[in-house]
Amino acid sequence: MSIMTEAEAKTILAKVIKLSTADECTAQLTGSIEGNIRFALNNVSTSGVVSNIDLAVTVAFGRRVGTATINEFSDSALARVVKRAEELAKLAPENPEFVPAVEATTYKPSDTFSAATAAITPDQRAEVARASIAPCRAQNLVAAGFLQDEQSFVAFANSKGAFGYQRATQMDYTCTVRTADGKGSGWVARNLQDSSAFKPASDIEIAMRKASASAEAQALEPGKYTVILEPNAASGLISFMFNYFDARQADEGRSFLSKKGGGNKLGEQVFDPRVTFMADPWDKELPVFPWDEQGRPRERMPLVENGKIANLLYSPYWAQKQGKKVTGRPGNIVMSGGTKSTADLVRETERGILVTRTWYIRMVDPQTVLLTGLTRDGTFYIENGQLKHPVKNFRFNESPVIMLNNIDDLGRPVRVSEGGRMQMMIPAMRLRDFTFTSLSDAV
Template identity: 80%
Template sequence: MSIMTEAEAKTILDKVIALSTADECIAELSGTIDGNIRFALNNVSTSGVISNTDLSVRVAFGKRVGSASINEFSDAALARVVKRAEDLARLAPENPEFMPAVQRQTYRATDTFSAATAAITPEDRAEVARASIAPCKAQGLIAAGFLNDSQSFVAFANSNGNFGYQRATDMDYTCTVRTEDGRGSGWVARNLQDASRFNVDNDIQIAMRKASASADAQALEPGKYTVILEPAAAAGLISFMFNFFDARSADEGRSFLSKAGGGNKIGEQVFDPRVNVYADPRHPEAPALPWDGDGLPRDRFVMIENGVVTNLRSSRYWAEKQGRPAMAQPGNLIMEGGTKSTSDLVRETQRGILVTRTWYIRMVDPQTVLLTGLTRDGTFYIENGELKYPLKNFRFNESPVIMLNNIDELGRSVRMGDGGSTMMIPAMRLRDFTFTSLSDAV
């Protein structure tokens, strides 16, 4: 019962709404079937399928809100979960930032479902593991990775007559390949909605080449260098910065987008003119659900245009308080790039450093979005358009705001997954990227 049809979901939600005696009621059903396989030391370690379906109910008496959830759907169970939510609401203090449920909305479906991904079998997952492990064994390398595929549905309704239903799929693959002596490491990741576009044979070769090439890494003095960040290396830094694209934190002086004298930097040139970032639920490579968590319809939402900050996200409460129209919270992040691959950027670089991956990223200064983190799984010195030798990994201290003002060239944008959020991020060649120390990790 993990994946309900629209009719099945609506029947349950209608019952929940009818059972409530509160001033308003919002009910949401969600279900997932997650398949996975994990391998390490060139052997499969775990595999399985997890399925789950949940119902959450939120009710309000005035500004007093209560919520409860359950994973059974008999009439008696539905009555219990509604009563529990209402009992909690009567006990709750008033929420000064309470916003009522949205009125009936019209949603335009987005292409979030792939039959190929939903049809993945345990045998398919086993074949991915075999295709990852076998070539590594043949070359004396050691593979460790994880494949997760998911199909899901979400449906919601409220006492104002609003209703939505949609299915979605997602697939994530990561693999780390090490040399037998542990001195070389390579990595590859792939996030897709449509599994028919996945080619494990090509992807594993990327990780294997980097693992073999990254042994015998040499130390390079920390400092400022021209770098090429592969999309995966750039994604963690860029996504961190967009956590601050919030109107309230900017208006209240808590963000790098706050103005010294009050207000925010909407309309100001903050980045290089080549920086264009937006959200679009109908993007063909990274579709998102057509509504946000409040049930507002999503549409194209431009955040940066030609380096100028054009919009910041606002909660419904903050939008109303500031007299602004409410806009749905974005469901993806699209950063436009160019047409060149990472390899093309390398070939056109006289001297620089190629970074495969960044990790363990932490905030240093929220006001400038200064971040610190480490490189890993393949860092190389570039000379005359070639990867000359592997480098020991670095710790970096860098702000994505500064990065996006030091652009030399942007490559082709690639789909990346980040904790359930989908992004399109380009490879980047950047000037004066700051490495502060060396790391012995590979």
């Protein structure tokens, strides 16, 4: 019973709230069924299904807060977890930034559930592995990949009458294809809510072509180049940037959105006018829960509009302190773009470098969001609109803030997932003066 119905979840949560003697109590149930299959060296290595439900209970006596969790739901187990949370709260020091639980509200549902994804079977997972491995074997290529599908639910309630329940699904697929001698590498990834749109046979062809074409890469002198970043390559940098959209960090001088002398850059032109980022729980391509981790209602909210900072993100405490409205933390980021494919951007490029993927990205300077990382799995030199030859991978030092001021053109936004941290819609982008600092021998 890893996916509870709304009635089942509400019954358990109501019991928990009634058991508590604290000033306030919040209880949350999270459950999931996760199926997976992993393959490497053209053979399936592992496959399985993992299911679980957890109950987290948070109570407060004044400003003293305690939390306890359990995955058993008998009446005696519920009494134990409430008692434990209350014991911990009485032992805890007062939290000077305590903010009361969210008031009762009505949440507008978002379309986060797909019956097709929830119904994926072991046979279907095996077929994805077969469709990935068989064509690679036929062309003397080596495939390694991972498919994970998940159906889940979240339900929460508190002593102020707030309640929410919603189901969701998601599917993630990645596959790396190498040449038999290990000199060429290609990669493809898909993140979907509805698995019926997944076409592994066409996706594997992309990785296979890149693997074959990237062998015998030539060294190119590091420097500043026009680059085309595919959506997954761009998202790795952009996701870091949104860690610094917090209003408190900006107000306290700890962010690239801090102003010299105090204050933040709300309303200022920070990016190219073509840059717009929106958080939208009801986006058709990227729906997410209509509440955040604290049960606060999310809104459709522009974060950047035409290059200007439209909104910053306020924690409940900082919003209260600054006299601002509290909104739920975004669950997705949707970037505007155009209608061109990556191939279209390549055809229109006189000279440049195509980057399939960025990885091992690390922060260098938080206040400028200067990042360092590596390219991998297919990096190519472009000349007169054609991929002329593969090039050795690079280490880069670049800030997404500078990057988004050097836009030459934007492609069609694509759904990507940054390791579960954030759901994003990101376009391929052609950028001027991207900084490559050294070569990498990795493929």
